[in-house]
Amino acid sequence: MTILKDIILQLFFAHMPFVMFSVYYRDQSRNYTQKFIAFSSMICLFLSMTFGASVVSGYFYDIRYTIMFFGLIFGGIQTGFALLAEFLLYRLYIGGDGTLAAMLIMLVTFPGSYLLYRLYRKCEQKSLILLIAGVFFSVTPLLFVYLENPESVIRHLSFHLFVIPMQNLVGCWLLITLFRKAATDKELFISYGQNERVRAISHVAASLVHEVRNPLTAVKGFLTLIRDGAADRGRIERYIEICMSEIARTEYILSEYLAISKPIGDKQEPTDLEELLRITKDVMSPYANMHNVLLEIGHPPEPVWILANPDKMKQVLVNFIKNAVEACAEVPHSRGKVTLRLQVEARKVTLTIQDNGVGMTEEQAKRLGSIYFSTKSTGTGLGMTFSYQAILSFGGTINVQSEPGGGTRFTISLPIYARNEEAKERDE
Numbered sequence: 001m002t003i004l005k006d007i008i009l010q011l012f013f014a015h016m017p018f019v020m021f022s023v024y025y026r027d028q029s030r031n032y033t034q035k036f037i038a039f040s041s042m043i044c045l046f047l048s049m050t051f052g053a054s055v056v057s058g059y060f061y062d063i064r065y066t067i068m069f070f071g072l073i074f075g076g077i078q079t080g081f082a083l084l085a086e087f088l089l090y091r092l093y094i095g096g097d098g099t100l101a102a103m104l105i106m107l108v109t110f111p112g113s114y115l116l117y118r119l120y121r122k123c124e125q126k127s128l129i130l131l132i133a134g135v136f137f138s139v140t141p142l143l144f145v146y147l148e149n150p151e152s153v154i155r156h157l158s159f160h161l162f163v164i165p166m167q168n169l170v171g172c173w174l175l176i177t178l179f180r181k182a183a184t185d186k187e188l189f190i191s192y193g194q195n196e197r198v199r200a201i202s203h204v205a206a207s208l209v210h211e212v213r214n215p216l217t218a219v220k221g222f223l224t225l226i227r228d229g230a231a232d233r234g235r236i237e238r239y240i241e242i243c244m245s246e247i248a249r250t251e252y253i254l255s256e257y258l259a260i261s262k263p264i265g266d267k268q269e270p271t272d273l274e275e276l277l278r279i280t281k282d283v284m285s286p287y288a289n290m291h292n293v294l295l296e297i298g299h300p301p302e303p304v305w306i307l308a309n310p311d312k313m314k315q316v317l318v319n320f321i322k323n324a325v326e327a328c329a330e331v332p333h334s335r336g337k338v339t340l341r342l343q344v345e346a347r348k349v350t351l352t353i354q355d356n357g358v359g360m361t362e363e364q365a366k367r368l369g370s371i372y373f374s375t376k377s378t379g380t381g382l383g384m385t386f387s388y389q390a391i392l393s394f395g396g397t398i399n400v401q402s403e404p405g406g407g408t409r410f411t412i413s414l415p416i417y418a419r420n421e422e423a424k425e426r427d428e
């Protein structure tokens with residue numbers, strides 16, 4: 001039973017980089033870095049060696065070779081040397097009769113790991129390389145320990161023939177396979193998320209072109225009247241004021257559109273949600289008009305402060321409004337309507353987005369936010385996935401109520417940001 005506990009503990013340590021990646025990068029719009037691989041692997045190696053299994057005094061069996069192989073594959077040769085240095089220092093500190101054997105084993109396994117790492121990068125049969133690596137990490141220590149202390153190997157033959165290979169084979173295959181799958185999915189999510197963002201912005205741009213033409217047409221007409229001298233001085237001044245007003249509105253919409261379409265950062269800061277909602281409504285109104293959908297907004301007259309990334313929050317609002325407009329546009333022979341309400345309650349802000357579109361089934365509503373799930377035949381669902389993750393990263397929650405043919409109601413709750421005096425003075 002003790003040996004079984006040691007195996008499970010070592011396999012747990014072997015999966016720590018994968019667990020840390022899944023937790024830390026869950027809400028991040030970027031993939032792992034070399035520093036992350038080095039940091040997580042060094043923690044894992046330290047714990048693995050600290051709680052290594054031992055059946056003979058001075059000889060410790062852990063998952064060290066798998067961790068170094070993992071560090072080489074995902075962190076490169078620099079990470080590999082960092083792990084090697086950590087192993088040498090810590091193994092000398094632990095000491096014991098098996099210290100010399102451990103050093104000799106590492107002298108063979110580290111160059112072997114490097115060769116396997118090069119093969120892993122070039123070969124398509126990656127599972128085969130992992131199998132070879134697991135066998136190599138099991139057989140090499142067994143041979144060295146047998147040459148130095150054959151009696152200990154013969155006395156604990158089942159441990160050396162079954163426990164160590166299981167530890168290395170299963171640990172190596174699971175850790176590298178799971179981490180590679182998670183990193184690949186993250187890369188796909190980032191790539192598709194960027195494409196989804198560009199796709200949403202391009203749709204809004206098409207409607208924006210149509211909307212901008214209207215004030216330009218009016219300006220062109222008034223300028224023609226002024227040029228032809230078909231009005232007195234008073235009317236000319238009024239025409240010029242109208243032209244300036246239309247140009248200012250067009251300039252405002254275009255500048256806010258460019259602000260929304262710029263690259264998104266990760267920094268969170270005090271953000272006025274009321275202002276963001278008003279800006280996004282102005283930008284998305286042309287898109288709603290193009291789909292014959294009425295866009296209404298209700299919000300408090302004063303600023304509503306939250307702690308968020310303003311660029312991410314803008315994109316979240318764009319995604320929700322765009323989806324609501326498209327859901328209304330799918331209902332034939334009906335005037336679509338999307339209503340946004342911003343309310344301030346005790347210690348939280350509630351944003352309600354309601355439409356009278358096609359709606360969703362209960363099963364579809366539960367799956368919203370899942371990667372690659374979409375209720376639209378042409379969608380990837382990544383816009384909504386991005387929105388859900390962004391809201392969660394701001395400390396908020398999302399609730400959805402919907403029924404087929406009855407529209408959809410999203411309720412987004414976010415904590416109010418209590419600004420300090422310094423922030424107030426800066427805004428004033």
